[in-house]
Amino acid sequence: MPTEPTLDFHALDLDTRQASALTRRAVAWLGALLLLVAASAVAMVLFLRSEEAREQDRRRTADAEWLDQTLRFHFRRLEGDLSVLALQARQASGPVSAPPPSGPWWRDAGLVAAHGWLPAGQADPELWPAFLREAAAREPGNAAALATMLDTTRGLQRAAYAGPLAAADGPAQQLWLAVPLFEQGRFVGDYVAAVPVDRVLAGLIPAWFLQDHRLVLDDETTPQAPVGGGARFLAPINLPGAQLGLWVEALGNQAPLAPRAFFAVALVCLAGMLLTLVALWRDIQRRQRAETRLQTQLALRTAMERSVALGLRAWDQAGHLLYANPAFGRLVGWTPQELIAHNGAPPYWPAGQGDEFEQMRSQAGDSAAPAGTEQQLQHRDGHRLDVLVHSAPLALASGEVVGWVGSALDITERRRVERLAARQQELLEASGRLVAMGEVASTLAHELNQPLGALSSFATGLLNRVREQRITFEEIVPVVERMERMAEKAGRVIQRVNAFARRQDMTRQPLALRPFVARVATGAPLPEGVTLDLQLPPGDGPTVPADALLLENALHNLVLNAGEWAPRSGRTPARVRVDLVSGDGQIGVRVADSGPGVPPEQLGTIFDAFASHKPGGMGMGLAICRSIVEAHHGRIEVERSAELQGAEFTLWLPLI
Structure with a gap:
């Protein structure tokens, strides 16, 4: 035999x-x-x-x-x-x-x-x-x-x-x-x-x-x-x-x-x-190279055996333990000599987990098995260890399998860290919900500031003229109708901001960009002495899929900011230029001013929430603009204007 x-x-x-x-x-x-x-x-x-x-x-x-x-x-x-x-x-x-x-x-x-x-x-x-x-x-x-x-x-x-x-x-x-x-x-x-x-x-x-x-x-x-x-x-x-x-x-x-x-x-x-x-x-x-490789492999094996933290062990075909490295002995609290001399079931194997050798051999022989299997080992002092086990056949140069080799990696600390990380993630998600609520509230305050201020101004003026009996019924109707439109606009802002904050899909419709940009830019109230320079192509221009109300808020905010910063550089005349630029499958709305520009140290934080660089600002305007543009699958960029020497913001939007 x-x-x-x-x-x-x-x-x-x-x-x-x-x-x-x-x-x-x-x-x-x-x-x-x-x-x-x-x-x-x-x-x-x-x-x-x-x-x-x-x-x-x-x-x-x-x-x-x-x-x-x-x-x-x-x-x-x-x-x-x-x-x-x-x-x-x-x-x-x-x-x-x-x-x-x-x-x-x-x-x-x-x-x-x-x-x-x-x-x-x-x-x-x-x-x-x-x-x-x-x-x-x-x-x-x-x-x-x-x-x-x-x-x-x-x-x-x-x-x-x-x-x-x-x-x-x-x-x-x-x-x-x-x-x-x-x-x-x-x-x-x-x-x-x-x-x-x-x-x-x-x-x-x-x-x-x-x-x-x-x-x-x-x-x-x-x-x-x-x-x-x-x-x-x-x-x-x-x-x-x-x-x-x-x-x-x-x-x-x-x-x-x-x-x-x-x-x-x-x-x-x-x-x-x-x-x-x-x-x-x-x-x-060739013999010298083979001897050199052999010496190198022996030195490498010895160094790995002394320094590796991965537990290794090997069995023969009958399931007898032939080898265990010092790292595995330190892992389970037994010396390699004690493990090899032990007869019967391994002392580190907990009862109720089946036969260790059979599990290892089935895992190594199954090509569809996962890269590793999580198991538990029992230390010599009685506490349990979570380990990640890998197995492979031990074959000679002829391909004949003469044994099996298994490795065990201690993941007890990793599992403890993962559980701690899961608890921390729950706390972070709760904090994120609070931050989202604060962002929605700040966005509503920023976007509703203009329509509510206009409503308050119309209501105060109408009330004063009624008290002084200097207004007729025919004059009251247009004022009330205008107040109604402002209230409807505030309601739409609340709806859009609410949907945007909850990450709901926006209703994007084809929008002719040239008349839209002209209407929003000319409707923005600029400070006295600031000139608006519109450089738009003739016709309706390109068409983009967009939510007109949200995009109007973003562009309106950029034009107002440009009007505020344009006269601060001292260059005359103070100018705000709005034009369109073409890109690779995209169209850009560029807003430039003649102001002092954005300092280089602020370029990385200018779009962050609550990062305001002007007195009395909330720091939400540019953050909201970036969120609106990204919701339209676009991007916003800032750089120095080569012509006006001030800040230059570009809203890049995908074409239809």
Whole structure:
């Protein structure tokens, strides 16, 4: 029968210091090995490059020497052929009709461009043969070079060269050769020949050499960069009297294959070793990070166990208590060791609450269960504790559940505070009702002040005129009708304020804002010397849903306040401006004055109830205005007027 896995909750303090020291030493050796492998790879690369450069220099030297010897060999053979031709010309006393029958110079007619006999008495360029005169006249320095060549043959009694000189048929270069003929020590003439350098290189250099190299004459027309893009070097050709240099450009890759193949194999081995070491390094790094996390988790668990106020405990699958932290022991008055060693029902579990383990397991296994369950525990001294319990399964990395973990949070003090807060809330609600009654009374006093004052004035005037018998019956009727209208208005004010105070829904009807604002603003009694400036658009303007009577009270109050504050700044003329401004889906009624404005320290309390800033004021006018505007789902703002430099109040109302 398979046994259930068990967990030892007391074997969690692992000593990882020795493992960390071994890991650090392994990392140090591994780092040194990585450096050694990298240094070996760099050394191999440098050695290969050095060997390739040395081999390339050796090849260049060998190629240059071979090229010099080959060309000099062919030119010495040409000198011999020209000596034969000179002797034949001397014996025939005229030009030779045909070249020698054999030899590489004469198999291709283009290798020798021109040749001829120059007797000793024709040193003057005017007496030279036609082909020699043409070459001398081709460029300014050609005559001097050819004359020097002829003088050298007479003076040194050996063949001499000149050039390379420009050819007659284009940019090609020709090399001139003069071979002297002496009889009994006396100079009798020169045999002169011209050979195209490019044809000589193409016809006399073996094909196997030209397959791997390109030969270019070193002159002013030679390109700065190699034509094929490869490396090139200059090979000087030692000819007496001629400055001949050839650029030898290697075609393709001439690097030796064997060293590179050996290096490639070694580099692959080193790369494999390096990848292996890198993989080992990463594995060691992961192990170090795992050890660091383990040490951190152990330190964190220890610190949490010592400092947490949340009671924790764990059971196995059979319901045996395996672990309890010190906080839970302090909560119930028992030590963790006593709780773990106790057999039977837990000593902190009150009778009549069922089985603690079954309740905890059902709560942890039910996904629809609340985040926590309120229960009661019994302290060791007998008093009850209110706790908030959470439970969760204890699972291994494979997902197998091997136990259950529960937490208990003491909420006894919280419940006591909640009960106290509930009693305080009842007292606050009672106080709020008293404040609301006072606000309603203040609102009624503020709003009824004007109609009742008007009624009192009309009644006093009518009574005085009746007593003095200075009024007729026809004059009494209009006065009484006007008093009736004022009384009806006072009644409507009482109804609206009563409904507003009880937070009842207002009767909002479509209201044309432009004539309404004009009527209320012109009907407000302004002090003497204060000018009303109405800036309203033509027509009825926008329409808003509003209770006309309440909105009239708010706007009337703002215009009266503006009229009272306008002359107090000393600026003349004292003005009150009323206009409309548009917003995002809203319309604003703006009332500005030329008074001193609202001080910055009063901006936060200007709309508070009973916060009056003028002598004799109740402090309810602006508070009522804000309440009325907010009841219309709008807002009221105050700022300094940019034009009048006084206060500027704006009633923002939503459009229909």
